[in-house]
Amino acid sequence: MSRGTAHFLTALFMAAAGAVGYPSRRSATDLDATPRTTVTFDELLGVRHFSTRTLNYSTLLLEDGRGILYVGARGAIFALNSSDVGDGSHRTIPWEASPEKQMDCLQKGKNNKTECFNHVRFLQRLNSTHLYACGTYAFHPLCTAIDADRFTLPSYFEEGKEKCPYDPARGYTGLIVDGGLYTATRYEFRSLPDIRRNLHQRPLKTEESPLHWLNDAEFVASVLVQESKDSPVGDDDKIYYFFMERAGEETTSFFDKSQMARVARVARVCKSDVGGKKILQRKWTSFMKARLVCYIPYYEVLRSICSLDGGGWASTVFYAAFTLSAQWRTMEASAVCRYSISAVQHAFEGPYMEYQDSARKWSRYDGAVPEPRPGSCITDHSRRKGYNSSQDLPNSVLDFVKLHPLMFEEVKPAGGEPLLVKKSVAYSQLAVDRVQALDGHSYDVLFMGTGDGWIHKAVVVGSGIHIVEEVQVFREPQPVESLVISQAQRSLYVGAASGVLQMPLASCARYISCYDCVLARDPYCAWDGRSCCAITAADDRGLVQDIQSGNKGCRSSTGRVRVPSGSLPWKNRTVLQGDDVLLPCDQRSNLARAIWLLNGSEVPGTGQDRLRVGVDGLLVMDTLPQHSGQYRCYGEERGLREGQEQDAAADSKMHWPQDGQPPLCPAVW
Ligand SMILES: *[C@@H]1O[C@H](CO)[C@@H](O)[C@H](O)[C@H]1NC(C)=O
Ligand SMILES: *[C@@H]1O[C@H](CO)[C@@H](O)[C@H](O)[C@H]1NC(C)=O
Numbered sequence: 001m002s003r004g005t006a007h008f009l010t011a012l013f014m015a016a017a018g019a020v021g022y023p024s025r026r027s028a029t030d031l032d033a034t035p036r037t038t039v040t041f042d043e044l045l046g047v048r049h050f051s052t053r054t055l056n057y058s059t060l061l062l063e064d065g066r067g068i069l070y071v072g073a074r075g076a077i078f079a080l081n082s083s084d085v086g087d088g089s090h091r092t093i094p095w096e097a098s099p100e101k102q103m104d105c106l107q108k109g110k111n112n113k114t115e116c117f118n119h120v121r122f123l124q125r126l127n128s129t130h131l132y133a134c135g136t137y138a139f140h141p142l143c144t145a146i147d148a149d150r151f152t153l154p155s156y157f158e159e160g161k162e163k164c165p166y167d168p169a170r171g172y173t174g175l176i177v178d179g180g181l182y183t184a185t186r187y188e189f190r191s192l193p194d195i196r197r198n199l200h201q202r203p204l205k206t207e208e209s210p211l212h213w214l215n216d217a218e219f220v221a222s223v224l225v226q227e228s229k230d231s232p233v234g235d236d237d238k239i240y241y242f243f244m245e246r247a248g249e250e251t252t253s254f255f256d257k258s259q260m261a262r263v264a265r266v267a268r269v270c271k272s273d274v275g276g277k278k279i280l281q282r283k284w285t286s287f288m289k290a291r292l293v294c295y296i297p298y299y300e301v302l303r304s305i306c307s308l309d310g311g312g313w314a315s316t317v318f319y320a321a322f323t324l325s326a327q328w329r330t331m332e333a334s335a336v337c338r339y340s341i342s343a344v345q346h347a348f349e350g351p352y353m354e355y356q357d358s359a360r361k362w363s364r365y366d367g368a369v370p371e372p373r374p375g376s377c378i379t380d381h382s383r384r385k386g387y388n389s390s391q392d393l394p395n396s397v398l399d400f401v402k403l404h405p406l407m408f409e410e411v412k413p414a415g416g417e418p419l420l421v422k423k424s425v426a427y428s429q430l431a432v433d434r435v436q437a438l439d440g441h442s443y444d445v446l447f448m449g450t451g452d453g454w455i456h457k458a459v460v461v462g463s464g465i466h467i468v469e470e471v472q473v474f475r476e477p478q479p480v481e482s483l484v485i486s487q488a489q490r491s492l493y494v495g496a497a498s499g500v501l502q503m504p505l506a507s508c509a510r511y512i513s514c515y516d517c518v519l520a521r522d523p524y525c526a527w528d529g530r531s532c533c534a535i536t537a538a539d540d541r542g543l544v545q546d547i548q549s550g551n552k553g554c555r556s557s558t559g560r561v562r563v564p565s566g567s568l569p570w571k572n573r574t575v576l577q578g579d580d581v582l583l584p585c586d587q588r589s590n591l592a593r594a595i596w597l598l599n600g601s602e603v604p605g606t607g608q609d610r611l612r613v614g615v616d617g618l619l620v621m622d623t624l625p626q627h628s629g630q631y632r633c634y635g636e637e638r639g640l641r642e643g644q645e646q647d648a649a650a651d652s653k654m655h656w657p658q659d660g661q662p663p664l665c666p667a668v669w
């Protein structure tokens, strides 16, 4: 074969909707949960940034009504304008650890680069005038009430050692409920983990003897569920805690038995608990815990929890992100499970576990259970029996509570399995929004922050998840530390080590054709005949959206497929005879399959010895002059071929279709 004869391959690289295409980080092997589109940092639209010389913007408090996003960072608290966190109007409270305390901290052998600072770890609204904040203060935690209007550092501080951990990296969660401060963490290095109530007439703790109610617990989240509201049985509000701890009860064959497994747990306490009189004095009388399982086939580590209720507490759902434990670090993966409040209640109403001293293990307790049911809140039923508060409870009940903190049943996820399992990703944070779609259904949209600075946005459809997009929100890889959604600003705020980022909940204008808009299955977006627009629940303008199947509506509403592509040049490639040439097909969608037409006929996926259709393009091997021709590629997704009906360009340029228009979507901002 004579090499060196040049000939031409004319290739039209037409991506799914004509864009130049996003670089894909994906391989084809994890198609199960591949985000449909990939948006890199340089392609972000409409985002705002806030950062200063400070680090660790980990604690976010959004006050949507006041239009303020408060941020607790390392050595400072900021008040940002929630409509634009980067508008330069921020106010700052510098709050550094004093030099003496930093010196103390260094002398204790702590890390001078990360630990001996004041990491603000708690920031919540205390009352109508004040915020409450706690910081680690170089391993010497302090708390204080801050006048939100004046926004200056007060001169009075409270000892923080029972409210805030010493260690900036320790798992910690806290809530202010009716003025009471409910926190859970391991406060000091040597102390036991504890769920505490402070700033309250009746401070309470968890019990430590003869049983530890918590074993080496690492806390993830706490959620108030207002079960007293319209309760027909006069029930109480409850605070639910989510954490990992060392399991005494399980000996799962899957794990090395010699190594104590750590498991995910949910625990709860009642808001009106005031402790016992003689037994469980100044301790919770309503503490109960149960195992939380997600059923990924590996050792699971709880990372984040978010919750949502559809107007009443009984509709509360919890979403949980799990990753594989460190033992499996070579194989990074995450899972998301959903739990209904009724599944949690079911476990708490079921049988108890008991510790058998002789056998040194936990097993199901089948003996008599005293009345009122141990661990339950004070209800009308107990009030009728004369138990007006937890201090009136009989000794038999309190003794039982002391020894039976753990429930026998585990809390199972909805559908009995994860909604999503995703390889090569470690989710570190979750936030959820419920969106009314045009089909009359509400869909839960999850924003999942990763360990390397990306956000995965996903819509829950039935028992599965469709990942709409993955967005790189920080150029430097770093864990997403916190996520907050603002309905008023239609924004997601992302806190991380290097700063705070604000991004729109949806960037519908990114979808530039009807098919692209519908295939995205983004409940915030719909096609209005000309562009993909952000919708509101009341919208009714003959909009096209298909969350359920993601492929219906375009043809009927617009008559034919329109591809408002930008000018798509034919690219001429000159190839040496005998060379191999790869023709790339840039797809907007990671889920689209490339289909190649050569001189108008489809190139079969197999059976052509010199043409190979692969994920990254069409490989033409050992080229001959007769391989010259017009190569076009299409994206096929969910049975739709985008660009299919477009006329083949005879000349070397593509034009706007006659009736097509460039996207004209009003911006969300
Ligand atoms: C604070 O940010 C630094 C720099 O990125 C990081 O190394 C450290 O782990 C962060 N600390 C906390 C407590 O998040
Ligand atoms: C935030 O910015 C918007 C737009 O610039 C402005 O109208 C609003 O007053 C600001 N809010 C606060 C709390 O400063």
Ligand SMILES: *[C@@H]1O[C@H](CO)[C@@H](O)[C@H](O)[C@H]1NC(C)=O
Binding pocket: 112, 113
């Ligand atoms: C931290 O300690 C190291 C070693 O003792 C020292 O070289 C470094 O300058 C210190 N850094 C700071 C910020 O103090």
Ligand SMILES: *[C@@H]1O[C@H](CO)[C@@H](O)[C@H](O)[C@H]1NC(C)=O
Binding pocket: 126, 127, 128, 129, 130, 145
């Ligand atoms: C809010 O709490 C602060 C600190 O305890 C107190 O000084 C202030 O008076 C309280 N404000 C109201 C309106 O109760």
Ligand SMILES: *[C@@H]1O[C@H](CO)[C@@H](O)[C@H](O)[C@H]1NC(C)=O
Binding pocket: 386, 387, 388, 392
């Ligand atoms: C409980 O409250 C009722 C009504 O307020 C009262 O009559 C009763 O004595 C109280 N019982 C106890 C044990 O305090």
Ligand SMILES: *[C@@H]1O[C@H](CO)[C@@H](O)[C@H](O)[C@H]1NC(C)=O
Binding pocket: 598, 599, 625, 626, 627, 628, 629, 630
């Ligand atoms: C495509 O068409 C051109 C022009 O008609 C022809 O020269 C070429 O051989 C065709 N290519 C193939 C692979 O059939």
